[in-house]
Structures are given as C-alpha cells and as structure tokens.
Amino acid sequence: MKTQHKTTLGLLAGAACLLSAHTFAAPITEFNFNVGGGFVNGSGTCNPGVDPCGISYSGSDAITGDPLRVTWGDPANGSDTSFLEVEHNPFSYASITTNGGWFVIDAFHHSNFTLWASGGWLNFVQVAAMFELLTPTNDLVFATAGINNVNFNETLNEEPCDDPRPGGNITICDDVLQTEVLEVNIPLLIGDYIYSLSFGYMAGPGTFVEDQGDGTVKIWTGENQLSTLYTVARIDVRPVPEPGTLALFGLSLLGMGAYARRRKQH
Known part of the structure; x- marks a missing residue:
C-alpha cells in the first residue's frame, strides 16, 4: 500500500494552557470533554482506474456538520455496499479521569462486505476531528481540530x-x-500541576492495530463482518517542577510551537 501525503492532526495548537494557580491548588481529578467531526465530504476516492465506485456520504455531526458515514460499492454491478462510520463517545463517558488510563472517545466502524472488482471500492478518504478539554466547571483548557488521511x-x-x-x-x-x-x-500547565494529554488507537471487535514505526498505523479488519477501531485519550498529572526545570519546560513549549509553524509552511 502506498502512503498518501499526510496531514497530522493539529494537536499541538494551544498545548500550553495557563490557568490560575489559586483556582487549582489541588490537582484536577476529572476533565470534561467534547468530541466531534466526521468524514470530509467529497474527499473519498475509488481504487485506481475505477470511477465511479458508488461513494456516498450520510449523517451529520451535531457540532461540525461533517458526514458520519461514507459508503461505497455498486449494487448495479453485483456488489454489496460497505461503509466506514464514526460514532462519538460510544460508551457515553461523562469525563476523563486523571491518571485513570485510556478512555474511548470515538469509535470507527467498518462494515466489510465482499465487493466485485467491476464495482470498485474506496481507496482513500479524509477524517476531520475536533476535540475540546474542559475543567469540571467547563472552562476550556485545550482545543484542537485537524484532518487525518486514511x-x-x-x-x-x-x-x-x-x-x-x-x-x-x-x-x-x-x-x-x-x-x-x-x-x-x-x-498543559494548570495551577501547580502539569497535565499530559495523549491520544491513540485501540483495537475493538474484529480489528488488529500495529504501529508501523514511520508515523503511521495499520488497522486490519475482518471480511464479511462489522469491525470497530477505538480512538482513545488519557490525562496524567505531575506537580510543577523546581523553577530551573520549569524554565526548560517553557523552552520546550516554544520549540514545539516553532516546529508546528514550520510544518504548516510545508
């Protein structure tokens, strides 16, 4: 498989968040969150040499308006139809617990049917993602939006x-x-503590996930079944270090910002 040009989710945007030390003298034990997004309408392409292959979009995310499902396959050519579908917060978590491990924030379902070559199939699509992290009083701590290529x-x-x-x-x-x-x-620097926010993927029913070591992951999905991949998030916390170490932390944030700006210029 050839890897298309990649546009990594812009998760560095707003990474340093400074809130009142008086407000949060103790560590925050739970954060609220909002998640949204879907497929970029019109971004799907068919396998090379086949056009059209019955790509269509349906559903609408309540926050961003992006379609939640992309379907392909051409019944007129003897094929069933397959789809990818985004489901936000499938387990209805009310919050993410600090130092509580991974929490599922999204599910990606693949309905995988046998398709005839004459009907074509999906080759590439883009996924738009939006995530907001909030304090227990719903003050915005971190927000990001970006595009991932699939x-x-x-x-x-x-x-x-x-x-x-x-x-x-x-x-x-x-x-x-x-x-x-x-x-x-x-x-994320909040009061007297540094919180570390991380995102990742976790295999669900019918899937297998492997990091390729080149900035990409591969996900295998079983034939003639519904498979699920989860997007997960976690938040870990540690006290703010001594002033000298904190200065180095500030410099690292500046470096991350410069790196993000350089990537946007390419």
Missing part, C-alpha cells in the same frame, strides 16, 4: 494475501486501513 486497501479474498495481518488474518485476506499516529504527551 488509505484503504480492499484486499482480494484469495491466498496469498497481499498485506496479511501479523500472526494470521482474522478472516481470509482482511482489509487494511493506514493512517497517521496521534499526538502523545501534550503538556
């Missing part, structure tokens, strides 16, 4: 598989999605 490989259901899952496929020749890794250890 490459999709609708594999042929015959051996040998062209991109087999490590350790063996869930079903014969699982389909494969490839996208960018998410940001980790985003520092």
